[in-house]
Every structure is written in C-alpha cells, then in structure tokens.
Amino acid sequence: MSRQIRLTATVLTLMLLTSCASITSVPAGPLTLGEGHPATLDREWSDISTLTARTPQVRVLTIDGLALNRLYVAQGLKPGEGLTRPMAKDKPVPAYRKDMSPNEVIEFVSDSVAAQGYQRVETGELKPARLWGKDAVRIELTAKTETGLEVSGVAEAADIGGRLYLILYLAPSEHYFNTYLPSVEALFHSAA
Amino acid sequence: MTAGRRLASLWAVAVFASAATPAAAAAPAGLRPPGLKPEPSSAEAGMWGESDREEAHVRTSAELDQDPALTAYVRGVVCKIAAEYCGELRVYVLDRPFLNATTAPNGYVEVWSGLMLRAQTEDELAYVLGHEVSHFARNHSIERYRTLKTTSNVVLALQVGVTLGAVVAMSGAANSGTVNAGDTIDSISRAAQSMNDLIYLAGMARFYGFSRENETEADRLGYERAVAAGYSPSAGADLWTYVVAETNASEFPTVRKAEARGSVFNTHPITADRIAALSNLGGPPGGAPNLTARRSYRATIRSHLGPWLKDDLRRRDFGETLRLLDRLEEEGEDLGILEFYRGETHRLRRQDGDAAAALSAYRAATTHEDAPPAAWRELAEALRKQGDRPGAVQALQAYLVHAPNAPDRWLAEASLKSLTAPESP
Numbered sequence: 307m308s309r310q311i312r313l314t315a316t317v318l319t320l321m322l323l324t325s326c327a328s329i330t331s332v333p334a335g336p337l338t339l340g341e342g343h344p345a346t347l348d349r350e351w352s353d354i355s356t357l358t359a360r361t362p363q364v365r366v367l368t369i370d371g372l373a374l375n376r377l378y379v380a381q382g383l384k385p386g387e388g389l390t391r392p393m394a395k396d397k398p399v400p401a402y403r404k405d406m407s408p409n410e411v412i413e414f415v416s417d418s419v420a421a422q423g424y425q426r427v428e429t430g431e432l433k434p435a436r437l438w439g440k441d442a443v444r445i446e447l448t449a450k451t452e453t454g455l456e457v458s459g460v461a462e463a464a465d466i467g468g469r470l471y472l473i474l475y476l477a478p479s480e481h482y483f484n485t486y487l488p489s490v491e492a493l494f495h496s497a498a
Numbered sequence: 499m500t501a502g503r504r505l506a507s508l509w510a511v512a513v514f515a516s517a518a519t520p521a522a523a524a525a526p527a528g529l530r531p532p533g534l535k536p537e538p539s540s541a542e543a544g545m546w547g548e549s550d551r552e553e554a555h556v557r558t559s560a561e562l563d564q565d566p567a568l569t570a571y572v573r574g575v576v577c578k579i580a581a582e583y584c585g586e587l588r589v590y591v592l593d594r595p596f597l598n599a600t601t602a603p604n605g606y607v608e609v610w611s612g613l614m615l616r617a618q619t620e621d622e623l624a625y626v627l628g629h630e631v632s633h634f635a636r637n638h639s640i641e642r643y644r645t646l647k648t649t650s651n652v653v654l655a656l657q658v659g660v661t662l663g664a665v666v667a668m669s670g671a672a673n674s675g676t677v678n679a680g681d682t683i684d685s686i687s688r689a690a691q692s693m694n695d696l697i698y699l700a701g702m703a704r705f706y707g708f709s710r711e712n713e714t715e716a717d718r719l720g721y722e723r724a725v726a727a728g729y730s731p732s733a734g735a736d737l738w739t740y741v742v743a744e745t746n747a748s749e750f751p752t753v754r755k756a757e758a759r760g761s762v763f764n765t766h767p768i769t770a771d772r773i774a775a776l777s778n779l780g781g782p783p784g785g786a787p788n789l790t791a792r793r794s795y796r797a798t799i800r801s802h803l804g805p806w807l808k809d810d811l812r813r814r815d816f817g818e819t820l821r822l823l824d825r826l827e828e829e830g831e832d833l834g835i836l837e838f839y840r841g842e843t844h845r846l847r848r849q850d851g852d853a854a855a856a857l858s859a860y861r862a863a864t865t866h867e868d869a870p871p872a873a874w875r876e877l878a879e880a881l882r883k884q885g886d887r888p889g890a891v892q893a894l895q896a897y898l899v900h901a902p903n904a905p906d907r908w909l910a911e912a913s914l915k916s917l918t919a920p921e922s923p
C-alpha cells in the first residue's frame with residue numbers, strides 16, 4: 307500500500323501543478339444552480355468536481371472526502387447526459403432521456419448511483435417534493451460499497467423544461483449520513 | 499475488488515505458481531498433487547498468504563451472492579469433477595453480470611453470476627468449472643507470470659490511472675484533518691474504482707489472459723473431467739457457441755468484431771478454433787436439448803433470475819441481453835419474469851420499434867403468474883405513451899392490486915387521476 311500512496315502523492319502533485327484539477331471551497335451562503343435557480347448552503351463544502359469524471363453540468367461536493375460524504379448537484383442535464391462521462395463507447399453510463407416517466411427518473415438516479423461503483427443499490431421511500439416550484443420526486447436509497455460498507459442516500463430530482471435537476475447526497479449509513487443530513491435538508495428546502 | 503487488489507493478487511498468483519513449478523512437475527501426469535502447501539516461511543508461503551487476503555476480501559464483498567444453497571450447489575459440482583481437490587477448493591459466487599470464473603493457486607474459486615445465468619444446464623457449468631480446475635491442476639499461472647514481466651511498465655501506467663479516488667481521499671476536503679487514512683483511502687478507491695475495475699480488468703485480461711495453448715489444454719482437460727463425471731460431451735461447445743451468438747448480437751461494433759468472444763475482460767478468450775477443437779472432442783454443438791437437465795438447472799437458479807437480469811441490464815448492452823432472454827425463454831418457463839425484462843430492455847434501449855416491442859413484452863409478462871408487479875406499472879406507462887388511456891388506467895389499477903404497498907403508490911395514483919381527468923384541449 308505504501309507504494310500506492312507514493313504513486314498517489316505523485317499523481318496528486320502532478321494534478322495540482324497542471325491546475326486543471328483543483329479543490330475549491332464553497333462557502334456557506336447562496337449559490338445559483340443552472341439557469342438562475344437559487345439555493346443556499348448552510349455550511350462550507352469543498353468542490354472536487356474537477357477531480358472526478360463528472361459531466362460539465364454536475365458539481366461534486368464533499369466535506370470529509372468522497373468516501374465519507376458526497377453531494378452531486380446536476381444543474382440541468384440534457385437528454386443523453388449522465389452524472390459522469392462514459393469511459394468508453396461500449397461502456398455507456400445511465401443517461402437522462404427525453405420524456406422520462408417519474409419512475410424512469412427514479413431509475414436513472416438509482417442506476418447512476420450504481421454506476422459510481424456502489425453495489426446493491428435499492429430505492430426506499432419515495433415522496434413528492436418541489437424544486438423551484440416544479441414537481442419533483444424525493445428518493446431515499448441504500449447501497450453498499452464494494453467492501454460491504456452500508457451507504458445511505460437521499461435525492462431530489464425534477465425535470466424542468468426538458469432538463470434534469472438533481473441533488474443527490476450519499477454517505478456511510480453509520481454516523482456520516484445523519485451528521486450532514488440536516489445541511490442537505492436545508493439545501494433541499496432552500497431550493498423548494 | 500479493486501484494481502489494486504486484483505493486481506496484487508495476480509502478482510501473488512503468478513509468482514507463487516512460478517515458485518511451485520518443481521513440486522507440480524514432480525506430481526504424476528504433470529498435475530498438481532492434492533493438498534499442495536508451500537513451505538512455511540518460504541517466499542511462496544507469503545504469496546499464498548496474499549491470495550488468502552484476496553479471498554478474505556471477497557468474503558466481505560458486497561458482490562458476494564447471499565444464497566448459501568447456491569454456493570453449496572456450485573461447490574457440489576466442483577467436487578463431482580475434481581474429487582481429488584474437493585477439500586481444498588473454496589467456492590464463492592459473485593453477483594457480477596459477466597461470464598467469468600477463476601481459480602487461485604491457494605484454492606479459492608470465484609464463479610460470476612453472468613456465467614450461471616448463461617449456462618443452460620449443470621453440464622455447461624461443470625464444463626467451465628472443469629476448465630478452471632484444469633488451469634489450477636496444471637499451474638497455468640506460470641505463463642501469466644512470464645507475460646507480466648514484460649508488461650510491468652504498462653501495469654504501472656494502469657495503476658497510476660486508477661488511483662484517482664485515492665488522490666481525492668488524500669487531498670482531503672473541508673475537514674481534511676479528520677480523514678482517517680488507511681481504511682478511508684482504501685474504501686474511497688474501491689468505491690470510485692469498482693465500475694472502472696471492469697474497464698481495468700479488460701486491459702488486464704490482455705496482459706494476463708492465458709495463452710491459447712493453455713486455453714486449448716484446459717478445454718481438453720476440463721472436457722475430460724466433466725465427461726468422466728457423467729456430464730454431456732457437447733456441453734462446452736454448446737456454451738461457447740451460444741456465447742459467440744450473444745456477442746454477435748451486441749449493441750457495440752467493438753464487441754461484435756472482437757475475435758476473442760466472451761466478456762471483454764474474460765481471461766479465457768473464446769475463439770473459433772477452441773470451439774472447433776471442442777466439437778472434435780465431444781461432437782458438434784446443437785444436439786437435441788436435454789429438457790430434463792435444463793429444467794432441473796433452471797430450478798436451481800430460478801430465484802436469482804430477476805436480480806441477475808437486472809444486473810445484466812447495468813451493462814447496457816441491450817442486444818446481448820435480448821439474445822440472452824431468447825436463450826432463457828427456450829424452455830417456455832419463467833415467462834412472467836423473462837418477458838418483463840424483455841420489456842425493460844426495449845424500454846431502456848429507446849430505438850426504433852422499441853416502444854412497441856416493450857409494450858408487447860410487458861403485455862405478455864402480465865399473462866403469466868410469475869410477472870413482477872412492475873410489469874403492470876410499465877405496461878400502463880407504455881399504453882399511456884401510445885395514447886391508450888383506458889388501457890393504461892386498467893393496467894395501473896392492476897398494478898395497485900398487485901403491489902398495494904408500493905413506495906410509488908402515490909405516483910400511480912397521481913397518474914390515474916390525470917388519466918381519468920377530462921382530456922385538456
């Protein structure tokens with residue numbers, strides 16, 4: 307493992323030097339999603355989007371690192387786009403599609419979680435919600451990491467003018483999920 | 499498993515096998531003696547321990563199938579074809595939608611659900627397991643080691659390429675001081691890499707795949723083992739012929755054109771000459787199907803059909819999934835489940851004709867006892883899209899009868915309300 311850490315440190319240094327990848331602070335306060343959709347963060351997060359294979363409209367935020375908490379904010383996915391970019395032509399990722407039924411949006415969220423490498427992804431409670439005054443669906447999820455660690459998730463998703471808006475929070479069920487859940491609920495609330 | 503682990507274990511497998519050659523060579527007929535153990539405190543013992551750690555990792559993996567009866571069944575087949583190694587081979591079924599199976603030199607056997615879903619009889623499963631056990635019995639990993647030495651630079655490049663998740667862990671974030679190294683880095687790289695694993699393994703297979711000579715030999719020895727245990731002589735050729743047909747049906751030109759068939763990260767590439775050689779041994783594929791054998795095997799995997807098909811759809815190779823469904827439907831059993839997944843496949847593919855094909859598959863599913871409740875919900879959605887409001891209402895009502903406590907009941911009710919409301923101008 308120490309060899310891997312050294313390699314990793316090298317990669318990190320290279321990435322920071324090339325400046326195409328960076329971690330930026332997202333302070334508590336207002337932020338605008340997509341085309342003028344306002345929301346508010348009640349605490350500081352780190353934006354690690356450029357370190358991930360996300361699509362351009364997706365921001366990836368974390369507090370303690372990707373394994374401990376991650377927040378995907380998709381600000382208007384166009385048809386054909388997913389949370390992440392496909393690695394190869396014959397390895398497509400789940401994509402948002404035109405005229406998805408609400409069940410297909412739920413399926414898109416759950417498949418997208420699985421495509422991040424989570425196993426045994428199951429949707430739990432589903433509830434109606436609102437995002438910027440439009441009908442949205444609130445999705446509770448459970449999953450496992452490949453090593454068997456239990457993960458919980460909650461998401462709100464809405465099709466607004468043919469584009470998908472999605473806020474998705476994932477964290478280990480034990481301790482971490484509940485620690486920052488109030489902040490995520492506050493974010494949902496600010497975007498209702 | 500993560501690419502890093504897999505790499506470590508490949509090193510372990512390769513180096514150990516190399517060191518074990520003298521012992522294996524001394525065994526009768528060039529086969530590894532049962533109960534082979536490395537000298538304690540030798541380098542081989544350390545390598546063996548590495549394989550043991552990989553096995554321990556698999557034991558807690560989220561992909562490990564949770565049905566002990568299924569594992570016991572596969573283990574039983576292994577013992578039928580390899581009685582002499584029965585005591586030292588430990589079987590793990592992983593729910594991974596790719597056709598693969600492996601045996602490590604320490605005796606740990608991985609069987610992926612993608613294989614179990616595609617085998618049509620126990621005979622076909624036994625043939626593949628016989629092939630695997632033959633690699634084990636002949637210590638074929640030595641060749642892999644030789645390949646490895648010449649490709650270590652490539653390996654290094656790949657390793658750098660897959661540590662991005664760890665980079666994120668180490669670089670920390672808002673509360674970077676609180677990150678707990680060790681486990682965190684490990685689990686982050688796992689989570690981030692798991693899907694990439696498959697891509698990574700595709701690359702690995704090119705470097706670590708067994709040579710054609712080894713494959714031919716394992717085919718022959720596996721065939722002999724399976725036949726000696728009373729399994730059908732044509733099972734191997736039958737299964738590989740099907741796999742070629744499935745890849746020919748792939749959605750992706752790269753998969754259709756590949757000379758070596760099977761899943762791309764399969765370390766046992768299936769080629770036309772292998773099928774020809776097997777056909778020479780056991781007669782051509784495509785003899786009269788043994789319905790008893792098929793039905794009995796289906797009964798063994800029946801409870802897994804739905805989850806495994808759902809996993810298969812994660813590959814998003816809809817052409818292959820449709821071909822697989824054709825095969826699974828040959829016996830005329832499980833049509834509620836199978837037609838539902840046929841509908842799902844067409845719904846997800848969204849090409850010309852898929853909407854109509856999905857509709858008719860969902861409709862067919864709902865005529866069978868074993869249809870999942872979602873078949874009615876999806877039938878309703880397909881009918882609604884077609885403009886058949888009364889049909890959609892009827893199907894949604896049936897959905898609510900079949901799944902009265904569904905978490906999406908409110909969605910179905912809202913949909914019912916809009917379908918029965920007077921049509922807006």
Ligand SMILES: [Zn+2]
Pocket residue numbers: 499500503555556559
């Ligand atoms: Zn693993």
Ligand SMILES: [Zn+2]
Pocket residue numbers: 629633708712713716765766
């Ligand atoms: Zn092989």
